[in-house]
Amino acid sequence: MRSEKYALLTRALEELRTGQSAAARRSLGALTRRLDVDAVPEDMQYFLFAAALARRVGVGEAQQMNLYLRRFELPQISLFNLVAERLPMVGMAGRIANDLLCGLLEGHEDATLIDVGLGTGRQEAALLRRLVEMGTPLRRLTVVGVEPDPRSLRQAETSLTALAGEMGIALRFLSIPKVIEALDEEDWALLRDTPGPRLVHAAFALHHMAAGVDRQEIFHRLRIVEPAAVVLVEPNSDHATDSLSERFHNAWHHFSHNFELVDALGLPERERNGIKLFFGREFEDILGAVDDSQRYERHERVETWSHRLRTAGFRPAPASRLEGGWSFPHPAVHIRPGPGYVGVGYKEETLVTVLCATPEASC
Numbered sequence: 430m431r432s433e434k435y436a437l438l439t440r441a442l443e444e445l446r447t448g449q450s451a452a453a454r455r456s457l458g459a460l461t462r463r464l465d466v467d468a469v470p471e472d473m474q475y476f477l478f479a480a481a482l483a484r485r486v487g488v489g490e491a492q493q494m495n496l497y498l499r500r501f502e503l504p505q506i507s508l509f510n511l512v513a514e515r516l517p518m519v520g521m522a523g524r525i526a527n528d529l530l531c532g533l534l535e536g537h538e539d540a541t542l543i544d545v546g547l548g549t550g551r552q553e554a555a556l557l558r559r560l561v562e563m564g565t566p567l568r569r570l571t572v573v574g575v576e577p578d579p580r581s582l583r584q585a586e587t588s589l590t591a592l593a594g595e596m597g598i599a600l601r602f603l604s605i606p607k608v609i610e611a612l613d614e615e616d617w618a619l620l621r622d623t624p625g626p627r628l629v630h631a632a633f634a635l636h637h638m639a640a641g642v643d644r645q646e647i648f649h650r651l652r653i654v655e656p657a658a659v660v661l662v663e664p665n666s667d668h669a670t671d672s673l674s675e676r677f678h679n680a681w682h683h684f685s686h687n688f689e690l691v692d693a694l695g696l697p698e699r700e701r702n703g704i705k706l707f708f709g710r711e712f713e714d715i716l717g718a719v720d721d722s723q724r725y726e727r728h729e730r731v732e733t734w735s736h737r738l739r740t741a742g743f744r745p746a747p748a749s750r751l752e753g754g755w756s757f758p759h760p761a762v763h764i765r766p767g768p769g770y771v772g773v774g775y776k777e778e779t780l781v782t783v784l785c786a787t788p789e790a791s792c
Contacts, residue, residue, distance in 0.1 A: 434463055434475050441482055442677050450486045457483055466702075473702060474688050477709035478681065484717030511700055512707055513551065517757045518687065518781040519633075521764065521773050522662045525783045526632060527556045528753050529746075531563055533628055533658045539569040541623040543656070545609050546634025547574035550585030554592055561596045571623050573603045575612070582606055609635070610642045617650060626657035633662055636669075636729060640722045648741035652788065659743060661784040663734055665772065668715045669727040680715050683728075683780065684708055690775040693761060731782040735769055743786035745769025750785060 437460040444453035457479050464472040464479075513519050534540050544553060553572065560567055572589060574582050586602040593600035603623075605616055609631075620627070629651055638644055651659060666683035668676050691704050714726040735745065751766040763774050769786060772779035 434460060434472075437463070438475060438478060438482075439677075441479070442674065445482060445485050446673055453482070454486045457486070470692050470701075471688075473705050474685065477705065477712050478677075478716070480709065481712035481716040484713060485719055512704055515694065515696060515700070516687075516691070516704065517759070517762050518664075518690075518773050521755065521757050521762075522781045522783050523552045523555065523632060525753065525755055525764070525771050525773070526630065526660050526662050527552065527559050528755075529658075529660050529750065529783065529785050530556055530628055530630060531559050531565070532750060533626070533660075534560065534565065534567055535563075536566065537626060538566050539624050540567060541571040541573065541625065541627045543573045543575065543620055543623070543627060543629045543654070545575045545629070545631035546637070547572075547576040547582065547585055548578075549581045550574070550589045552632060553585070553589055557589070557592055557596060557598065560598075567598060569599045569601070569624070571601045571603065573605065573620060573623060575605045575607065575609055577606060577608050579604070579606045608637070608639075609647060610638050612650075617654065620654045625655075627654060629654070629656045629659045631659075631661050633664070635661060635734075636663055636727050637725045638727070640724065640727075645737055645740060648737045648743075652741045652743065655788065658746070658785060658787045659738065661734060663731070663782060663784070664728045665731050665774075665779050665782050666728050667730050667733075669729050671721060673716070676715055680712065683778075684712070686775045686778045686780055690759075690762070690780075693775075694759065731767070731770055731772070731779070731784065734782075734784055735786075738769070738784065738786045742789045744789050746785035746787060 437456050441453045441456035441460065444450075444456060460475065460479055464476050466472045466476055513523070530542070542553070547553065570593065574585055576582050576585070582604040586604065590600050590602060603619065605612065605619070607616070635644070635647075638647065664683070667679050670676055670679070687708060688705060691701050696704070711726045714724055718724045745768055748766060751771050753771070755764045755771070757764060761776050765772050765774070765779075767779075767782070770782040770784040773781045773783070
């Protein structure tokens with residue numbers, strides 16, 4: 430059954446690639462008539478990929494398919510919490526990143542955390558709690574939130590300042606309500622003037638840099654800030670390529686493993702489908718955007734991020750720092766160190782990586 434469904438999906442892809450919109454519409458229609466999302470777990474993935482491709486052949490088809498999927502939706506805040514708490518690619522990656530940051534802060538009374546894509550500060554709150562658990566001597570922490578949503582920044586400042594106060598840490602919060610590529614010279618100067626050691630952290634944020642942005646230049650600018658270390662969390666797949674066909678096949682491979690893991694975790698059906706819909710929004714960006722300048726889910730492989738760090742003057746963290754003994758209570762989930770990163774994966778596929786690098790001149 431899968432081969433027939435996959436053949437129809439890839440046929441539609443090829444028809445779209447060659448400008449045969451009417452034929453692609455027919456192929457997608459034939460596919461969706463064969464799907465039973467309620468009874469066959471794998472059919473949700475087919476439906477979500479088909480809905481993403483449908484955006485390229487007409488808004489009406491995509492809207493109709495999304496109306497069908499809407500019955501599986503969960504409230505956005507519930508969905509966000511569910512993904513963060515249940516999926517090892519997110520929850521475990523955050524824990525690993527925080528453990529690395531704690532190790533880098535060890536022995537310091539004063540430090541700065543530059544957080545790109547801070548959001549509402551959920552992970553940073555967990556970091557503060559982890560620091561106290563470890564008996565940190567940290568007494569003063571400057572948090573610089575680089576986050577385009579001012580409302581999220583205000584929420585993060587309020588919650589983190591209160592939490593730090595309870596823990597005996599004086600927290601200074603600096604807001605930069607921008608995406609990182611929009612920082613101007615004054616912003617970069619502010620980052621350079623913060624007390625050291627300075628740590629840069631970005632979780633699932635840097636792949637959102639817009640089309641046309643020189644990502645390598647951003648890493649060079651980060652190096653000039655003279656951070657003690659950079660800790661990045663990024664999915665491990667190539668969805669930045671301009672080739673629609675390559676993006677499709679890379680996304681299918683990557684998200685097939687994610688969906689298999691979601692099905693294997695034993696979650697209630699509504700939660701399983703909700704998480705898959707969360708990823709479905711990424712498919713719409715990766716595959717459904719006709720104008721490439723409007724794509725923001727430009728994931729890249731760990732080798733590409735590592736190369737950028739090296740080119741900018743960083744070196745991979747030593748293996749000893751990346752051997753934290755992390756584990757997840759599912760036999761098919763693996764957590765393995767690589768050159769300069771820790772990978773979180775399912776079966777033999779590395780799905781998310783936590784990279785850690787220090788300036789080349791440091792010892």
